[in-house]
Amino acid sequence: MSIFTGAGVALVTPFKEDLSVDYDQLEKFIDFQIDNGTDSIVICGTSGEASTMSHDEHIEVVAACVSHVNKRVPVIAGAGANCTEEALQLGKRAQQVGADGLLVVTPYYNKATQKGLEEYYATIGNAVDIPIVMYNVPGRTGTNIQPQTAARITKNVENVVAIKEASGNIGQVAELAALTHGELDIYSGNDDQVLPLLSLGGKGVISVLSNVAPRETHDMVMKFLEGDVQGSMELQLKYMDVIHKLFCEVNPIPAKRAVAELGYCRDLMRRPLTEMEEDHAQQMIKAMKEAGIL
Numbered sequence: 604m605s606i607f608t609g610a611g612v613a614l615v616t617p618f619k620e621d622l623s624v625d626y627d628q629l630e631k632f633i634d635f636q637i638d639n640g641t642d643s644i645v646i647c648g649t650s651g652e653a654s655t656m657s658h659d660e661h662i663e664v665v666a667a668c669v670s671h672v673n674k675r676v677p678v679i680a681g682a683g684a685n686c687t688e689e690a691l692q693l694g695k696r697a698q699q700v701g702a703d704g705l706l707v708v709t710p711y712y713n714k715a716t717q718k719g720l721e722e723y724y725a726t727i728g729n730a731v732d733i734p735i736v737m738y739n740v741p742g743r744t745g746t747n748i749q750p751q752t753a754a755r756i757t758k759n760v761e762n763v764v765a766i767k768e769a770s771g772n773i774g775q776v777a778e779l780a781a782l783t784h785g786e787l788d789i790y791s792g793n794d795d796q797v798l799p800l801l802s803l804g805g806k807g808v809i810s811v812l813s814n815v816a817p818r819e820t821h822d823m824v825m826k827f828l829e830g831d832v833q834g835s836m837e838l839q840l841k842y843m844d845v846i847h848k849l850f851c852e853v854n855p856i857p858a859k860r861a862v863a864e865l866g867y868c869r870d871l872m873r874r875p876l877t878e879m880e881e882d883h884a885q886q887m888i889k890a891m892k893e894a895g896i897l
Contacts, residue, residue: 604734604764605788606704607677608806608828609642610820612813613650615859616664617868624664625868630671632867636813637675640821644672645809648681648706649743650855655873658693666700679809683708683738687723694731704734706767706809711744717752721759728760735762736809740769740792750779757787767792767809773799780804794820794846798839801827811849812842815861815896845894848887852879860884864897 614636617628633644646668647653647661656664665680672678680697682705684690694705707727709720728735737756741747747770748756756763768776769792780789780803791800791808800808801824813820819838827835849857856872860879863870870878879887891897 604762605806606679606734606736606765607643609824610640610807610813610817611643611645611677611679611790611809612636612641612817612820613645613648613809613811613855614668615814615855615862615868616647616651617862618871618873620869620871622871622873624660624667626667628868629664629667632862633668633671635865635867636817637672639817641676641813641817642807642821643677643679643809644668645679645706646681648738648809649708649740650811650814650858651681652855652873652876653681655876658689658696661693662696662700665697665702669701677703679704679706679736681706681708682727683710685710685712687726690723691727691730694727694735698731698733702733704736705731706736706738708738708740709744709746709748711746714745717749720746720748720752721756724756724763725760728763731762733762734764735760736765736767736788736790737763738767738769738792740767742769742771750775750782753779753787754782757783764788765790765806768800769793771796773803776800776805777803794849795839795843797823798827798835801835811854811858812846814858815849815865815891816842816845816894842894844890845887845896848883848890851883851887857883857887861887861891864888864891 765788
């Protein structure tokens with residue numbers, strides 16, 4: 604049930620001036636991504652500001668994305684919550700509107716135990732028929748999926764097939780790879796660690812950088828997988844400054860401004876997120892120009 608190999612974009616969601624979803628811009632941005640080599644669209648995740656959407660709106664955006672993508676690449680829908688029942692309903696509804704897979708973040712705030720995480724993923728996995736990507740991002744959730752836990756989930760829940768690893772701990776990723784023996788697809792959740800993770804058997808990245816450099820992020824992965832490690836390394840290092848600037852404020856604040864500079868959305872955030880500080884924005888724009896993105 605592998606979903607994709609390469610670079611999946613953690614897509615930002617364009618808004619109109621009234622902060623409703625701008626579906627026209629969303630379609631144009633999706634086309635830009637697919638035309639430039641993105642291997643999967645990840646919709647309504649952290650970068651898509653899903654935490655500011657109602658569940659109905661969340662599913663409407665997923666449905667619009669699925670319809671417009673029209674099977675050109677896999678669509679992975681964000682479907683995590685800090686309440687198992689909410690995550691379950693989001694996952695089932697995303698499947699109903701045609702999502703090819705789910706990105707399910709660990710429960711946040713309530714800090715589930717490792718046993719709780721196993722039950723959480725089993726409950727969702729047993730209720731849907733599409734593949735699930737676990738999302739491990741302790742810096743946001745306060746919860747870390749330990750390698751042994753991820754391995755048990757992989758063994759016991761048939762459609763949990765992948766993990767987006769954003770712990771930043773390469774040692775933990777290595778342990779996970781050793782425990783799962785290639786049975787769990789591992790994607791980098793950190794754009795500055797794509798190459799190290801690929802060297803441990805990873806299949807790609809779910810990327811913020813792909814919002815503004817889709818072709819280059821795709822190439823970074825595929826060059827490595829095709830044996831051009833030097834070419835992959837050069838791309839990883841070339842975009843390090845852009846990557847750092849994309850995270851100089853909390854994601855997706857810089858990403859939204861960066862995409863706005865490309866003309867695919869307005870620089871508007873739903874509260875409590877605020878627009879990027881202008882001095883930070885100018886430093887990011889400078890890095891984007893130096894990298895040839897602008």
